[in-house]
Amino acid sequence: MRSRRLLAAGGIVALTVLLAWLLFVELPRRAGTHAPPAAATPAALAPAAAGSPAATGRRIMARLFYVANDGLSLVPVGREVPFGETTAEQARALITAQLAPVQPPLVSAIPAGTTLKALYVTDKGDAYVDLSPEVAKNHPGGTTAELLTVYTIVDAVTVNLPAITGVQILVDGQEVDTLAGHVDLRRPLQKNLTFVEAPAPPPAPGKP
Amino acid sequence: MLTASGRQTLLSTVVRGREMFALDDLAPLFQLTVHEDTLGAITVSYKNRTIVLTPNQTLVSVNGRLLSLSAPPTREGRRWLVPVDFVSRALAPVYDARIELRTDSRLLIIGNLRVPRVAVREEPAAGGVRLTIDVRPRTPEAIKQEGEQLLITFEADALDPSWAALPPTGLLQGLTVIEPATLALDLGPQFASFHTSTQAIGATAGRITLDLLAKGATGTPPAPAPAPPVPTPFPRATPPAPAVPSVPSAPASPLPFPAVAPAVRTIVIDPGHGGTDTGVKGPHGTLEKNITLAVARQLKAMIESRLGLRVLLTRNGDQTLSADDRAALANNNKADLFLSLHANASFRSSVQGAEIFYLGLDQEAAQAAQAAEAGAAKMPVFGGGTRVLEILPWQVAQARFVQESATFASMIERQFQGHVPLDGRGPTQAPLRVLVGANMPAVLVEMGYLSNPTQEDQLGTAAFQQTIVQALYAAIVQFRNYVAQQPGAPAAAAAAPKPKPGGGQGR
Secondary structure (H helix, E strand, O other): OHHHHHHHHHHHHHHHHHHHHHHHHHHHHHHOOOOOOOOOOHHHOEEOOOOOHHHHOOEEEEEEEEEOOOOOOEEEEEEEEEOOOOHHHHHHHHHHHHHOOOOOOOOOOOOOOOOEEEEEEOOOOEEEEEEOOHHHHOOOOOHHHHHHHHHHHHHHHHHHOOOOOEEEEEEOOEEOOOOOOOEOOOOOEEOOOOOEOOOOOOOOOOOO | OEEOOEEOOOOOEEEOOEEEEEHHHHHHHHOOEEEEOOOOOEEEEEOOEEEEEOOOOOEEEEOOEEEEOOOOOEEEOOEEEEEOHHHHHHHOOOOOOOEEEEOOOOEEEEOOOOOOEEEEEEEEEOOEEEEEEEEEOOOOEEEEEEOOEEEEEEOOOOOEEEEOOOOOOOOEEEEEEEOOOEEEEEEOOOEEEEEEEEEEEOOOEEEEEEEEEEOOOOOOOOOOOOOOOOOOOOOOOOOOOOOOOOOOOOOOOEOOOOOOOOOOOEEEEEEOOEOOEOOOEOOOOOEHHHHHHHHHHHHHHHHHHHHOOEEEEOOOOOOOOOHHHHHHHHHHOOOOEEEEEEEEOOOOOOOOOEEEEEEOOOHHHHHHHHHHHOOEEEEEOOOOOEEEEEOOOHHHHHHHHHHHHHHHHHHHHHHHOOOOOEOOOOOEEEOEHHHHOOOOOEEEEEEEEOOOHHHHHHHOOHHHHHHHHHHHHHHHHHHHHHHHOOOOOOOHHHHOOOOOOOOOOOO
16 A cells, blocks of 8 residues: 555656656747847857857758859859757858859858858847858959848848848958948848849740 | 239330330239340340340240231330230240239239229119129138228139229219228218128139118118129029128018029039058058049049139148048139049958949938928027028038939949949938038049059059049039029929939848
């Protein structure tokens, strides 16, 4: 009799522990929720997590942007990039992939040697992309080239991450007027597909 | 006679109804040497140039070229007399400085002096007296009251004034000129206040309408007579200002100022980059900053000589300027058009052709511009009343001129077609830093690709630069005519092509 009571008590304790684990650990993990965003204070400017997203091994298909054959516009190219746990981590992975050197026939609008120094996302949905000085120092100049550089960055983030509505480019941690004297970078820029080549029309029905 | 060093009197003699100068009087003033040879010919030398006069002959040889004077040289005692037009017809072509003879005002102007003709008319008006002052060429002026005088000071070296003798009245006792370029109105005891308005007369002259109001006057002065031709208000005259100033009998009420007549009077050309900012460097070493300056200088010269408009360059040398410096020059000089010149680069060296840009704001920036434009402040003005002033942040100044800028961009594209290669995209909107603060229609032209070796060589040639200058000049003429023909309402939007989305609208 006594042993049955002990068994029942042990079962209740085990059930309680199991319920607690389910409620506080497993369910949040499966639902993919994270800590709620902080208030719109400087503290909300959380840098991307230090841990490499690639460590998880998961990847997503993203659209990155390269110089079109006409040299006047960008062309979207589907590429796998590492999965990021948070919006900022994902933006960081996208920009890192976008800055990586490419092989011909692709041509990048990012000046050689440019690296990502930091990336922050505000509650308002603006991403601050801090690039190394090479983005300005090695830029060839010209309004068209500068527009392609700027919108490569802006569109790589905003097209793939709808939660981000604006991108401001910083250089070496500082706000800048322009990269090469033309495009106004003093405020976050919104997604702009004017400089992206329109996708080729789908083949007509009935044709292979 | 007016020179840079001041005004002096040059005596003349009338012979047989003709006004003559003595060569002996002219010689020291113009550094001339006068020599009479044995055959009777009179040789007047200036540096290594010669003018040969023959007694009793109106023909004169000026550096070997025959010209005709209004009267032959005449001997008076030991002196030779020449008609006054000797100075403008024979001496001016060989003299180093500009010589202008104004016979009607008996004025001889030596050098590049600004001496506008100022013609004053007086007429009675409701509540006082109206003075209509025509100024040719149009010259900026400042008006202020000092004690019992109203001073109209022109930005000039001297004045060439004319007015009918005005009988003194209780409002206006008389009119005098204070050297170098101030018109002084001696006010009478009845004077209470004044209103002014300015308008353009044609392309080169201006008119100041000055109403002097008597004490106790309550009437509203009638609107100034329209100057021929009267261009209709340009949409940029944003505060809806009635053309008739109100009498400041109720100082608290707003005092509307007349809108400035619409016209393109001042153009600012901005040679891109400069100084330490070289801009694009071509594969053969051509620097963008040099190409932009060369084209800007040629364009300025062409506009000034053919249209007589005021043209300012943001830089006329190899200086480093910020984008705000460039817009500030245009804004502070109340320019009517801003044209920024650049040479392009691409990540693909095969790209070529010119491209024309005007401002594109994304949705958020456009909303900020609208909010900023709503700001206005009432400021007290001299003479009583208040004036509503727009307080507009520079970073949004261009927002309200986008449609007119699009129109000008399209005109440039049309003028380039068939002359200057285009890259085929058409006028494009983009958030360009130098255009944002320009408080007038503004366009940025990339004249070609320095990153393309063939086009780099082309952009460096005088012939190609001249082709660009001609096309830009033609577009400016077209835009000037467009502005002058605008209806009163802000109709530029209707006439302008529909802008391509470029400032942030996704597609």
